[in-house]
Amino acid sequence: MLALVMALVVTGCASDAPQSALDPAGPFARSLHNLFIPVVWVATAVFVVVEGVIVYAVIKWRRRADDDGEVLPAQMHGNTKLEIGWTILPALVLGLVAIFTIPVIFELNAKPADALQVSVAGQKYWWGYTYGTQPQFGITQANGIVTANELHIPAGQTVNLTLTSTDVIHSFWAPRLNGKRDVVPGRSHNWLLEADQPGVYAGQCAEFCGTSHANMLLKVVAHDPVGWTDWVEQMQREPLEPVSGAAARGFALFAQKGCSGCHQVDGSYEMVAPDSPSAPNLTHLFSRDCFAGCIYDLNDRNEMEAWLRNPQRKAGSLMVVGALTEDEIDDLYAYLETLE
Ligand code: HEC
Ligand SMILES: [Cu+2]
Structure with missing residues (x-):
């Protein structure tokens, strides 16, 4: 029993956990943390008092060795004072918790107009992000910025996410920056994020959404001001269409092999087939x-080639392609590499 408890306790600990709500890295996550910790202590106090009384009673009034059981203890039913007491006391405790909780609910549901606005689309099994034109954040391009899986934000600034889904219910969760928010088809939910410092913050889908739910991770990359300007500039640059060599062959294959039926490349392939599953830009x-x-690591060429060889290596992936030869994979890779 003790070994089991110890095993549970030990698996609950990691000194370098990248995805811990107990290590908040921004004001919203901190508000939740500041609520969570005192509530845990209140709950602990309640636990100790209630368990203490139970253990005391069990030991004090246990059946003794010399008790032959012939004389029953006094039988009683109900104790009005006690029952009123243990109804009112928990209500008071919960009322106290509510006093601290309610302002945080309002804080987390605010929709600050001056925040960076990002639309987040949860889909099987990846995250899509669209940043509309927002000159105050350097985004001047008419069609904004579209990217996937990695959400880039400026550190120290509030970001207002608008969460939508076209397939099933997902949940957006970057624990060090805020709690979870469901992403529900037919609805649009708001959620705030803010990181104090530049850095990379891990997250994941937190609502079972199908076979590859566990493979629906995300990253929030918070930039310092220079890094943010650079990123925005890079995202607003239109990639050049390759004119010769492997990359040009890959560019042609991208249409021939049907990639462009699902994937958009701005300026080159902009019409995805209406019945195709939504796919990362x-x-x-x-x-x-x-x-x-x-x-998968995008800087590892083997991972990308393995993906093109068999996108079903991610269980339940909605990417379906016919068999490609190794030469075709090399050419496609050469083209993809120009998309930076
Ligand atoms: C039937 C639609 C479809 C076709 C056709 C298709 N893809 Fe995909 N692709 C997807 C979907 C959906 C994903 C996301 C899968 C996931 O993460 O679960 C994806 C993911 C990718 C990614 C990773 C993008 C990212 O940022 O996560 C790359 C690269 C890619 N596809 C390249 C290609 C290439 C090259 C072809 C043509 C050989 C192709 N795809 C054909 C639907 C498609
Ligand atoms: Cu999901």
Whole structure:
């Protein structure tokens, strides 16, 4: 029993956990944390008092060895004072918790107009992000910025996410920056994020959404002001269509093999087939570090080639392609690499 408890306790600990709500890195996550910790202590106090009384009673009034059981203890039913007491006391405790909780609910549901606005689309099994034109954040391009899986934000600034889904219910969760928010088809939910410091913050889909739910990770990349300007500039640059060599062959294959039926590349391939599953916009694929729900390393060429060979290596993936030869894969890779 003790070994089991110890095992549970030990698996609950990691000194370098990248995705811990107990290590808040921004004001919204901190508000939740500041609520969570005192409530845990209140709950602990209640637990100790209630369990203490139970253990005391069980020991004090246990059946003794010399008790033959012939004389029953006094039988009683109900104690009005006690029952009123243990109804009112928990109500008071919960009322106290509510006093601190309610302002945080309002804080987390605010929709600050001066925040960076990003639309987030949860889909099987990846995250799509669209930033509309917002000159105050450097985004001047008429069609904004579209990217996937990695959400880039300026550090120290409030970001207002608008969450939508076209398939099933997902949940957006970047624990060090805020709690979870459901992403529900037919509805639009708001959620705030803010990171104090530049850095990379891990997250994931937190609502079971199908076979590859566990492979639907995300990353929030918070930039310092210079890094943010650079990123925005890179995202607004239109990639050049390759004119010769492997990349040009890959560019042609991108249409021939049906990739352009699902994937958009701004300026080159802009019409996806109406019945295709929604797929990540690849215009600036190589501005990212991870792909396919952030489970593969984009800087590892082998991972990308393995993906093109068999996108079903991610269970339940909605990417379906016919068999490609190794030469075709090399050419496609050469083209994808130009999308930075
Ligand atoms: C039937 C639609 C469809 C076709 C056709 C298709 N893809 Fe995909 N692709 C997807 C979907 C959906 C994903 C996201 C999968 C996931 O993460 O679960 C994806 C993901 C990707 C990614 C990773 C992008 C990212 O940022 O996560 C790359 C790269 C990619 N596809 C390249 C290609 C290439 C090259 C072809 C043509 C050989 C192709 N795709 C054909 C639907 C498609
Ligand atoms: Cu999901």
